[in-house]
Amino acid sequence: MSDSAVKHLIDVQQLHVDFHGQKILKDISVSIESGETVAVIGESGCGKTVFMKTIVGLIPPTRGTIQFDGQDLSTLSPAALSDVRRRFGFVFQNAALFDSMTIFDNVAFPMRQSTTADEDEIHERVLKHLQEVGLPPTVISKRPSELSGGMRKRVGIARAIILQPELVVYDEPTTGLDPIMSDVINELMLDVRQRYPVTSVIVTHDMRTAQKVSDRVLMFYPRARLAKGEPQVLYDGPPAGLDQCDDDRVRQFVRGEAGQRLMEITG
Numbered sequence: 427m428s429d430s431a432v433k434h435l436i437d438v439q440q441l442h443v444d445f446h447g448q449k450i451l452k453d454i455s456v457s458i459e460s461g462e463t464v465a466v467i468g469e470s471g472c473g474k475t476v477f478m479k480t481i482v483g484l485i486p487p488t489r490g491t492i493q494f495d496g497q498d499l500s501t502l503s504p505a506a507l508s509d510v511r512r513r514f515g516f517v518f519q520n521a522a523l524f525d526s527m528t529i530f531d532n533v534a535f536p537m538r539q540s541t542t543a544d545e546d547e548i549h550e551r552v553l554k555h556l557q558e559v560g561l562p563p564t565v566i567s568k569r570p571s572e573l574s575g576g577m578r579k580r581v582g583i584a585r586a587i588i589l590q591p592e593l594v595v596y597d598e599p600t601t602g603l604d605p606i607m608s609d610v611i612n613e614l615m616l617d618v619r620q621r622y623p624v625t626s627v628i629v630t631h632d633m634r635t636a637q638k639v640s641d642r643v644l645m646f647y648p649r650a651r652l653a654k655g656e657p658q659v660l661y662d663g664p665p666a667g668l669d670q671c672d673d674d675r676v677r678q679f680v681r682g683e684a685g686q687r688l689m690e691i692t693g
């Protein structure tokens with residue numbers, strides 16, 4: 427495919443985000459193609475979640491633009507923005523299910539909110555998506571508190587994909603899970619991208635997720651520690667290149683070596 431034929435689903439240009447004078451994101455320009463799976467990594471507090479929330483229109487940029495499928499999110503009316511958001515699926519940290527609802531009602535929620543589907547159709551779709559994430563029909567009458575953490579994450583994925591979104595954002599999808607359950611979630615994210623023509627952005631601290639599931643990794647660095655004029659995205663490339671990156675900070679991060687940071691923190 428020639429470069430001009432590549433379709434950018436998301437186009438971020440010169441994005442800056444500040445909160446009450448605290449500068450979090452600085453001059454970020456990144457495009458994400460339709461169908462790509464991008465992992466966003468970087469140490470705690472560097473602004474990964476803020477970046478993710480900004481590209482889905484939950485946080486307005488202080489400066490710069492975010493285009494989704496050619497539409498500048500900051501120029502949309504609240505109603506138009508909410509129409510665009512129907513094209514997104516969100517897998518929040520800790521699954522963020524509604525505790526007072528059954529699993530069925532949790533997964534059905536986006537359909538009831540955003541479609542005119544009748545209850546038969548909703549029932550069929552809920553069971554289909556629960557099956558896709560490996561959960562039996564018997565879970566539908568349970569409450570989230572009756573399920574394990576891994577099962578709740580799977581319910582969160584079923585809910586996120588029920589409207590067949592064009593973009594799915596995952597916020598730390600494997601945090602708090604054992605290595606086997608983390609791999610189950612990694613496999614499910616791969617399965618979702620194989621089954622549906624979806625673009626995915628995964629904020630993660632899990633290097634196995636970045637290596638196994640993504641086509642491309644963006645590594646952010648805390649803005650306060652950047653040298654003057656340095657870009658905040660220290661790495662933008664395939665996961666296989668992380669370990670050979672010229673930048674020590676990238677190699678140390680992916681290998682989990684404290685290095686210079688230990689000296690800075692302990693003095």
Ligand SMILES: Nc1ncnc2c1ncn2[C@@H]1O[C@H](COP(=O)(O)OP(=O)(O)OP(=O)(O)O)[C@@H](O)[C@H]1O
Pocket residue numbers: 445450468469470471472473474475476477
């Ligand atoms: N709504 C907000 N209002 C004010 N400050 C915020 C807001 N959201 C995030 N921040 C601040 O922005 C910074 C970056 O937060 P963010 O959650 O993006 O970090 P992160 O890289 O995702 O970290 P972690 O890996 O620990 O989740 C933090 O200092 C946080 O306190």
